[in-house]
Amino acid sequence: MVDFTVRPSHIGPDGERIPLEEHLDDVRERVGWLVPDDAETPEGNSLSELAEVVTRVHDFGKLTAWFREHLLSDDAQPAGPKHHAPISALLAHYALEARGFDGADQLVGFLAVARHHGRLPDTADYVHRASVEQSGRIQTLYRSDALEQAAHIDETVPELAEELVDRATGGAGDWETFHERLADSDAAIELSWVAEAVCSGRRLRPAPEKLPPGFYESVLQVWSALVFADKASATHLSTGIEIGREAYRSPTPGRLEIDAYIDELQTENAEAELDPPTERMNERREDARQEVHARAKEFVDDDRNVATLTLPTGMGKTLTGLDAALTVLEGSEMASNPNEGRLVYALPYTSIIDQVAEQSRELFGAGERGEQLTVDHHLADTLVSPPDEPESVADDAVENVAALLGESWRSGMVVTTFVQMFESLAGPTNARSMKLPSLYGSVVVLDEPQALPLEWWPLVDRLVKLLTEEYGASVIAMTATQPELLSAGDREPFSLVADPDPYYDELDRLDFVLHPSATAILPGQDSEESDTIDDGAESAALSYDRAGDLVATRAEDGDSVLAICNTIDSARELAKSVADRATPVDVNEVYDELLDVADESTESIPAERTRTEATRRRRSGQPLLVHLTTRHRPCDRRHLIDVASDLTEAGEPVLFVSTQLVEAGVDVSFDEVIRDFAPMDSLVQAAGRCNRSYDRNRGRVTIWQLAPPPNRETTPASAVYGRGESLTKLTGQALATVYDGGPMPEPDVTRGAVEHYFDLLDGRDVGADEYVEYLERAEAEQLGRLSLIDERPAVDVIVTRTADERETVEEIRRAFSEYRWDDLDDLVESTADWQVSVPVYPGDDDTMEKLAACEPLFPDTDRLVLDGRPGRHDGYFDATDGVVIPDTSVEARLL
Numbered sequence: 001m002v003d004f005t006v007r008p009s010h011i012g013p014d015g016e017r018i019p020l021e022e023h024l025d026d027v028r029e030r031v032g033w034l035v036p037d038d039a040e041t042p043e044g045n046s047l048s049e050l051a052e053v054v055t056r057v058h059d060f061g062k063l064t065a066w067f068r069e070h071l072l073s074d075d076a077q078p079a080g081p082k083h084h085a086p087i088s089a090l091l092a093h094y095a096l097e098a099r100g101f102d103g104a105d106q107l108v109g110f111l112a113v114a115r116h117h118g119r120l121p122d123t124a125d126y127v128h129r130a131s132v133e134q135s136g137r138i139q140t141l142y143r144s145d146a147l148e149q150a151a152h153i154d155e156t157v158p159e160l161a162e163e164l165v166d167r168a169t170g171g172a173g174d175w176e177t178f179h180e181r182l183a184d185s186d187a188a189i190e191l192s193w194v195a196e197a198v199c200s201g202r203r204l205r206p207a208p209e210k211l212p213p214g215f216y217e218s219v220l221q222v223w224s225a226l227v228f229a230d231k232a233s234a235t236h237l238s239t240g241i242e243i244g245r246e247a248y249r250s251p252t253p254g255r256l257e258i259d260a261y262i263d264e265l266q267t268e269n270a271e272a273e274l275d276p277p278t279e280r281m282n283e284r285r286e287d288a289r290q291e292v293h294a295r296a297k298e299f300v301d302d303d304r305n306v307a308t309l310t311l312p313t314g315m316g317k318t319l320t321g322l323d324a325a326l327t328v329l330e331g332s333e334m335a336s337n338p339n340e341g342r343l344v345y346a347l348p349y350t351s352i353i354d355q356v357a358e359q360s361r362e363l364f365g366a367g368e369r370g371e372q373l374t375v376d377h378h379l380a381d382t383l384v385s386p387p388d389e390p391e392s393v394a395d396d397a398v399e400n401v402a403a404l405l406g407e408s409w410r411s412g413m414v415v416t417t418f419v420q421m422f423e424s425l426a427g428p429t430n431a432r433s434m435k436l437p438s439l440y441g442s443v444v445v446l447d448e449p450q451a452l453p454l455e456w457w458p459l460v461d462r463l464v465k466l467l468t469e470e471y472g473a474s475v476i477a478m479t480a481t482q483p484e485l486l487s488a489g490d491r492e493p494f495s496l497v498a499d500p501d502p503y504y505d506e507l508d509r510l511d512f513v514l515h516p517s518a519t520a521i522l523p524g525q526d527s528e529e530s531d532t533i534d535d536g537a538e539s540a541a542l543s544y545d546r547a548g549d550l551v552a553t554r555a556e557d558g559d560s561v562l563a564i565c566n567t568i569d570s571a572r573e574l575a576k577s578v579a580d581r582a583t584p585v586d587v588n589e590v591y592d593e594l595l596d597v598a599d600e601s602t603e604s605i606p607a608e609r610t611r612t613e614a615t616r617r618r619r620s621g622q623p624l625l626v627h628l629t630t631r632h633r634p635c636d637r638r639h640l641i642d643v644a645s646d647l648t649e650a651g652e653p654v655l656f657v658s659t660q661l662v663e664a665g666v667d668v669s670f671d672e673v674i675r676d677f678a679p680m681d682s683l684v685q686a687a688g689r690c691n692r693s694y695d696r697n698r699g700r701v702t703i704w705q706l707a708p709p710p711n712r713e714t715t716p717a718s719a720v721y722g723r724g725e726s727l728t729k730l731t732g733q734a735l736a737t738v739y740d741g742g743p744m745p746e747p748d749v750t751r752g753a754v755e756h757y758f759d760l761l762d763g764r765d766v767g768a769d770e771y772v773e774y775l776e777r778a779e780a781e782q783l784g785r786l787s788l789i790d791e792r793p794a795v796d797v798i799v800t801r802t803a804d805e806r807e808t809v810e811e812i813r814r815a816f817s818e819y820r821w822d823d824l825d826d827l828v829e830s831t832a833d834w835q836v837s838v839p840v841y842p843g844d845d846d847t848m849e850k851l852a853a854c855e856p857l858f859p860d861t862d863r864l865v866l867d868g869r870p871g872r873h874d875g876y877f878d879a880t881d882g883v884v885i886p887d888t889s890v891e892a893r894l895l
Contacts (some may be wrong), residue, residue: 313688548577
């Protein structure tokens with residue numbers, strides 16, 4: 001046996017040198033657990049066998065003394081090229097050829113190894129630059145550097161090289177042949193044997209159209225498995241501890257726990273003697289759950305892997321969707337690969353993820369860092385404690401493993417965002433790719449899929465096809481406003497509700513009312529407030545004075561009102577107008593005063609305390625005002641939403657002015673919801689916050705169109721949703737089909753108008769088809785530039801409002817000054833709940849001038865700190881309005 005200890009792969013957690021042979025074998029075994037045995041390559045060969053070959057050579061370049069010199073000395077400059085991936089990728093291509101893989105299969109292995117420490121590239125362009133172009137950094141890495149490394153290996157450790165190549169090729173190839181191929185004078189100039197699969201013509205120009213169907217999918221699977229296995233092997237669990245297959249399998253939540261929860265809830269409701277409407281509502285929710293449960297069993301045996309779950313808002317879709325997903329997961333025929341089978345619950349907004357996660361943890365008894373449930377979004381502390389870690393392992397090594405297991409979605413259930421879900425399939429970063437092996441055999445719930453950006457719809461449909469065909473996943477799209485987004489081959493998706501109409505007809509809790517400012521948007525309608533209709537009826541828009549009067553009038557009747565605006569400054573202007581006219585108790589200010597005397601964190605003040613203090617100050621007939629936007633801290637938003645929910649349940653007259661952040665997934669119920677004009681699905685989502693459980697005789701959803709705020713030129717609806725052939729115009733056309741001049745019953749809008757709206761969308765062939773072309777042409781770099789969210793440059797501002805929070809900031813600064821980097825990262829992460837993102841744009845001098853007056857958290861960071869105590873940083877923070885920075889662009893004013 002050859003002694004590999006002279007060529008280390010990496011340094012272990014205790015400083016030991018891990019032999020290359022041990023690392024290669026460990027990664028090979030791990031990838032064998034991750035890639036299913038029945039997966040096929042683009043050429044119809046075994047993908048798992050291809051992946052095995054790749055793992056045996058992925059770090060071959062580490063055989064050079066130059067890499068060892070680089071690894072063992074931070075200061076030393078190696079005498080030769082230290083990069084190990086390019087020569088390893090070329091060997092992967094050769095080894096696959098020797099093993100009988102041909103065509104594009106060899107390129108799959110080449111790319112997986114070439115980029116196992118980076119992102120996937122645009123395939124044709126990358127291969128052309130590596131093998132054909134005559135200049136450039138990539139050309140140097142693959143030809144002159146690789147040739148120099150091969151000669152060095154042949155001079156120093158030819159026996160080691162021979163043994164590795166023999167293992168990878170199964171004896172069908174040898175080191176001498178590979179070395180000669182690299183050393184060949186023609187090949188040193190042009191590696192045509194790499195380029196042939198994706199380049200064409202005499203000069204071998206990039207030709208991505210030559211790639212066979214399924215190429216991107218195969219690269220994605222092999223590359224992501226290699227990335228995860230390679231990083232997992234570098235943790236303490238890979239040295240001296242046998243993980244075994246079961247380390248990749250975490251327990252999924254049990255569906256029977258949902259039955260037990262419902263039984264307990266029904267017992268409590270029976271003892272509480274609920275009023276007839278509420279009792280009837282609960283019965284219909286249970287009817288829906290039972291029907292969906294039965295249909296989910298049928299879905300398991302259906303040949304379609306895509307299903308829809310369409311129910312009205314307020315019907316308990318979260319619980320029903322979890323029941324359906326676990327039914328499918330338990331009923332599916334599990335493959336022998338224990339890597340398979342977990343529940344992924346994806347939502348559009350981070351603002352409602354924590355609510356779903358908290359409900360799920362309570363339902364299933366899952367811990368914060370347990371194997372059963374992980375929460376993953378950009379603000380989450382995504383950690384899963386490793387099972388049975390030995391006491392001898394250092395705490396930082398355990399934390400590294402916990403982060404690895406969390407970020408790779410190894411828990412039984414993952415609650416995440418659409419961003420994490422779909423951007424991890426479309427051109428993922430190296431870190432995000434680690435999630436993908438966890439998707440095999442999974443059930444993916446897409447909650448509110450209509451919230452996906454329209455330009456992504458064709459690509460999302462294609463990515464769902466990738467999920468179902470390559471990963472064997474089942475996908476459930478769940479919403480009250482089901483778009484024509486997903487397909488199941490040439491058929492409609494399986495419906496988990498055979499006929500949704502009866503549920504909508506029976507759930508008739510409210511009327512939709514069009515204010516005159518909104519009827520002007522409908523085709524063929526005129527406005528009582530304007531003699532002319534100009535560009536989407538903007539001249540008919542409602543002033544904030546009149547809007548404030550309308551809300552104040554509702555307060556005089558003792559009603560609770562939720563007013564949802566399209567932009568931050570619109571909500572701010574409306575809240576000011578309401579406060580001037582209704583003279584309410586400002587709940588934000590009450591909360592601020594309680595925080596000012598708090599000794600601990602924000603969580604030390606329960607919602608009940610704020611509610612009690614606010615109602616104590618309220619005079620007879622006086623309403624209570626709550627104002628929320630994304631300029632308020634996440635923890636403050638949750639607190640004030642809880643307070644508002646308690647107040648409305650108690651029958652108090654609450655006036656809640658907000659942006660879209662309360663539109664979906666927030667469990668509050670008002671007598672009336674007023675919504676600034678928006679696309680149809682937003683109107684229906686907003687209506688879900690009105691009379692949710694028949695706790696009022698009949699609710700009302702008023703739709704108006706607000707005027708531009710001061711110093712703005714366009715209405716908030718136009719600023720956010722555009723003009724011309726916009727979504728608001730299609731919404732107006734859809735509403736016109738059910739509007740007869742009076743109130744519109746809930747089912748007329750939530751079924752009739754909604755279906756017409758999505759028919760109109762479908763007829764316009766929405767979406768960017770070029771996104772799908774990127775995937776078919778394996779242009780991962782192009783895919784990676786796409787984003788599900790409109791990336792806006794912003795500065796994170798940490799707002800401290802309690803003594804405990806201010807002490808944390810001081811501890812962060814001490815950690816920085818004392819070079820305690822691990823502590824620093826943990827402490828900064830703990831401030832996520834206190835952070836507000838303030839958009840800043842080139843030329844926005846007013847905002848930059850104000851931000852320049854704020855303290856940085858510590859030197860060389862973009863994060864700023866505001867002291868939120870009354871009288872501190874006056875003009876920058878306000879209890880009612882949140883962080884107050886002048887905005888000079890439309891984008892900066894959006895939600």
